[in-house]
Amino acid sequence: MIQEKERFKQLFLTALNHTTGKQVEEATDQDAYVALSTVLSNYIQEKHQDSVKQATSKQVYYFSMEFLIGGLLQTHLSYLTLEEDVTEVLQELGFSLDDIKACEHDPGLGNGGLGRLAACFLDSFASLNLSGNGVGLRYRYGLFNQRLENGRQFELPDHWLSEGYVWEFRKPSEAVEVSFGGQVESSVKNGKLQFELEHAEIVRAVPYDIPILGYQTDKVNTLRLWAAEPTSDQVLEKAKYEDFGSEMLTYQRKLEALTDFLYPDDSTDDGKILRLKQEYFLVSAGIQSILAKFEKRKLAWSNLPNFLSFHINDTHPAFLIPELMRILMDEKGLSWDDAWEITTQSVSYTNHTTLQEALETWPENWVKVFLPRIYMILVEMNERFCQQMWEKYPGEFDRIAQLALIADGQIKMAHVAIVGSHSINGVAKLHTEILKKKEMRLFYQAYPDRFNNKTNGISHRRWLMLANPYLTKLITEAIGDEWLQSPKQLIKLLDFQEDSIFLEKLQQVKLHNKQLLANYVQKEQGIVINPNAIFDVQVKRIHGYKRQLLNILHIIYLYRELKNDPNKSFPPRVFIFAGKAAPGYYFAKQIIQLIDTVAKIVNQDPIVKEKLQVVFLENFSNQLAEKIIPAADVSEQLSTATKEASGTGNMKMMMNGALTLGTMDGANIEIFDKVGKGNIYPFGLSAKEVLHFQQSNEYVARDIYHTDDRIRYAVDQLVKAEDFLENEGLFHDVYHALVTYNDEYFVLKDFADYAKQQARISNEYQERNKWTQKSLINIAYSGQFSSDDTIASYASDIWDLRE
Numbered sequence: 001m002i003q004e005k006e007r008f009k010q011l012f013l014t015a016l017n018h019t020t021g022k023q024v025e026e027a028t029d030q031d032a033y034v035a036l037s038t039v040l041s042n043y044i045q046e047k048h049q050d051s052v053k054q055a056t057s058k059q060v061y062y063f064s065m066e067f068l069i070g071g072l073l074q075t076h077l078s079y080l081t082l083e084e085d086v087t088e089v090l091q092e093l094g095f096s097l098d099d100i101k102a103c104e105h106d107p108g109l110g111n112g113g114l115g116r117l118a119a120c121f122l123d124s125f126a127s128l129n130l131s132g133n134g135v136g137l138r139y140r141y142g143l144f145n146q147r148l149e150n151g152r153q154f155e156l157p158d159h160w161l162s163e164g165y166v167w168e169f170r171k172p173s174e175a176v177e178v179s180f181g182g183q184v185e186s187s188v189k190n191g192k193l194q195f196e197l198e199h200a201e202i203v204r205a206v207p208y209d210i211p212i213l214g215y216q217t218d219k220v221n222t223l224r225l226w227a228a229e230p231t232s233d234q235v236l237e238k239a240k241y242e243d244f245g246s247e248m249l250t251y252q253r254k255l256e257a258l259t260d261f262l263y264p265d266d267s268t269d270d271g272k273i274l275r276l277k278q279e280y281f282l283v284s285a286g287i288q289s290i291l292a293k294f295e296k297r298k299l300a301w302s303n304l305p306n307f308l309s310f311h312i313n314d315t316h317p318a319f320l321i322p323e324l325m326r327i328l329m330d331e332k333g334l335s336w337d338d339a340w341e342i343t344t345q346s347v348s349y350t351n352h353t354t355l356q357e358a359l360e361t362w363p364e365n366w367v368k369v370f371l372p373r374i375y376m377i378l379v380e381m382n383e384r385f386c387q388q389m390w391e392k393y394p395g396e397f398d399r400i401a402q403l404a405l406i407a408d409g410q411i412k413m414a415h416v417a418i419v420g421s422h423s424i425n426g427v428a429k430l431h432t433e434i435l436k437k438k439e440m441r442l443f444y445q446a447y448p449d450r451f452n453n454k455t456n457g458i459s460h461r462r463w464l465m466l467a468n469p470y471l472t473k474l475i476t477e478a479i480g481d482e483w484l485q486s487p488k489q490l491i492k493l494l495d496f497q498e499d500s501i502f503l504e505k506l507q508q509v510k511l512h513n514k515q516l517l518a519n520y521v522q523k524e525q526g527i528v529i530n531p532n533a534i535f536d537v538q539v540k541r542i543h544g545y546k547r548q549l550l551n552i553l554h555i556i557y558l559y560r561e562l563k564n565d566p567n568k569s570f571p572p573r574v575f576i577f578a579g580k581a582a583p584g585y586y587f588a589k590q591i592i593q594l595i596d597t598v599a600k601i602v603n604q605d606p607i608v609k610e611k612l613q614v615v616f617l618e619n620f621s622n623q624l625a626e627k628i629i630p631a632a633d634v635s636e637q638l639s640t641a642t643k644e645a646s647g648t649g650n651m652k653m654m655m656n657g658a659l660t661l662g663t664m665d666g667a668n669i670e671i672f673d674k675v676g677k678g679n680i681y682p683f684g685l686s687a688k689e690v691l692h693f694q695q696s697n698e699y700v701a702r703d704i705y706h707t708d709d710r711i712r713y714a715v716d717q718l719v720k721a722e723d724f725l726e727n728e729g730l731f732h733d734v735y736h737a738l739v740t741y742n743d744e745y746f747v748l749k750d751f752a753d754y755a756k757q758q759a760r761i762s763n764e765y766q767e768r769n770k771w772t773q774k775s776l777i778n779i780a781y782s783g784q785f786s787s788d789d790t791i792a793s794y795a796s797d798i799w800d801l802r803e
Helices: 005-020 029-054 073-079 083-092 097-101 113-127 232-238 244-259 269-295 301-307 320-331 336-346 364-370 372-392 397-403 413-419 429-439 441-446 460-466 469-479 487-496 500-525 548-564 586-604 622-631 649-655 668-675 687-696 701-707 709-716 732-738 747-765 768-785 787-799
Strands: 059-063 132-137 145-149 152-156 176-180 183-189 192-198 201-213 220-229 308-313 347-350 361-363 410-412 423-426 451-453 534-539 573-578 612-616 634-637 659-663 681-683
Touching (some): 029 083, 059 113, 059 269, 073 083, 113 132, 113 220, 152 586, 192 372, 220 244, 220 269, 244 269, 269 320, 301 336, 308 320, 308 787, 320 336, 320 347, 320 413, 364 410, 372 413, 429 451, 429 668, 534 622, 534 747, 548 612, 573 622, 649 668, 649 768, 659 668, 659 768, 668 768, 701 747
Parallel strands (some): 308 347, 347 423, 423 451, 534 573, 534 634, 634 659, 659 681
Antiparallel strands (some): 145 152, 176 201
């Protein structure tokens, strides 16, 4: 068994020799990482095969464009309870496990909260002994590696697969073919109208399986990722060309581009079309593979919903619905009505946004050209649905036009997902209410029983047990280890609110984590930050609605205050930012450059740098998040109310003892409800007020600009060369977004309330015991936001899934 230390040592040495050709004396940490991972991977694959063979219960397949799974070595060691023995064996051989773990890179399979949520869900599936599998794409280069030069973001390829990926298993025997373009030919056979696609471009989809372990369980589920390759017939066809090598290489690269990048640049039509084809490639390959396995069970197709559930994570995989219909009708011979009954019973949909830009639509003519049979099915879906709505709401032309799946030359994928699913859920109570009462009001009126809420959650094992071992040890010493499998047990920490010894230990854990982050910042950027300062953290995708701009404008204001009064009572503060801007999102890139510009001025100013520092950590990733989050004192969650569906960064930092400074938006509201108003710092417009201003046009940003000196000074720094700018035109667009174009995200409107709460934080942080009590209360209630609870709720309410 791998658990026996001597047996493990021999397996490790054999793997080291086989993978590197080296003896232990000449091996590097990277060599040791490959060998160790190979030993674990082989063992896990055996468990995976056993688990798959024993799985007879219903299976859920979670389709998502992102799975931000992060490094797996530490997870596997912990979940298999091998870490202690492996550490000892490696030390005997002259290696440090910590140094070996540092060799692992994050897989480039996701970007932000959507992908990390999917990864947390996979963890909870397996840890709860539920059969839940992920279906995604194997991106060759992921999103991008972010580099800053003079504050400007540059995107570089993320070559995460350059040395292979030890945790995956290629399954070429289970490859399927996905078709694009061509012409649909119809015929009547045996009295049935049948459709066949001819002259299509065929792409071979090859699966790569990553086993997903449960925490101290025998369950091992699968994350199946699909890669695009040319078919053998295409290789033979290209062999006819005189310049075969060049012709084949060009064609191969064209096909493989389907799975090169997560979210290709959509600033051009070519990029948008590539994304359209990516989304269909994902669902077609996934559904074909799943149905092939189901068919081997020799069950009637009508039984499919009893054995399979397909979940759409946001609108990206919504082509799953017409693709499932296509296979059931064209390949399995079912009628429309029977296929539709099976489809709607087996498909469910999570909506993650109220932003119109994220509710995908596709030009009707593009779908017609690149997915002709899918287009025909979507047209039929639209006609049948509109007919049903006409019968339900006779004469209400406007209502039906707004509900239509296809309108004004656009196919509305969120509408497709709603109509083709039996369940539609939001991801926080407020978000779900907005969907029901505003964004999807007409659909809610038509299908009230389909809508429900499932507040997002996070894996407490990843974001506390693994990311913060010092806090984990302290908690376990205090309340035992039941919380690792039952996270709501963290509530027992409330018994220690008045325990001065425990509170002192909690402070020491936080200081230790802050020192670790300070060491990292000094190593990476040469900036020495004060671990005794307040670590004020905003780490997330850079976007207008997430309002990093509000944060940096407030920093500009603080800078002036300290310059004017260097002796001002002000506890030292380090503002920490991280996050990527989409390559084509100019405004977000401007925000990054503004943060960098302010950071350079503040950090080099001898008058203020002892009290105020600003750091932007480039190339935000899972690994970087695991360094930052345990060190956070303040968790900045600044989204304009109504814009953030849920948020999970708020939960991660809460779980690690940070106090939330946030709007009453998304899951911030539910955190507020748990911890109470004294243990969170809420500010800003309510959802109701935001909706009022959006509908009434009563908000005039320029009036606030002229009446608040703090705001006027900070905003003027965007266009005047006083304290911050050498180039006066650099941030004109940011200035005009706020003043000229009336501040779409209410940054100026919320500034005063935000500044008030920041002042409150500065005052209350100095009362160290009271602050630590607040931190403890947040940790105690954070178990309510475990993804274990979220998945258990999905399993019982939506999927009818049991152990």
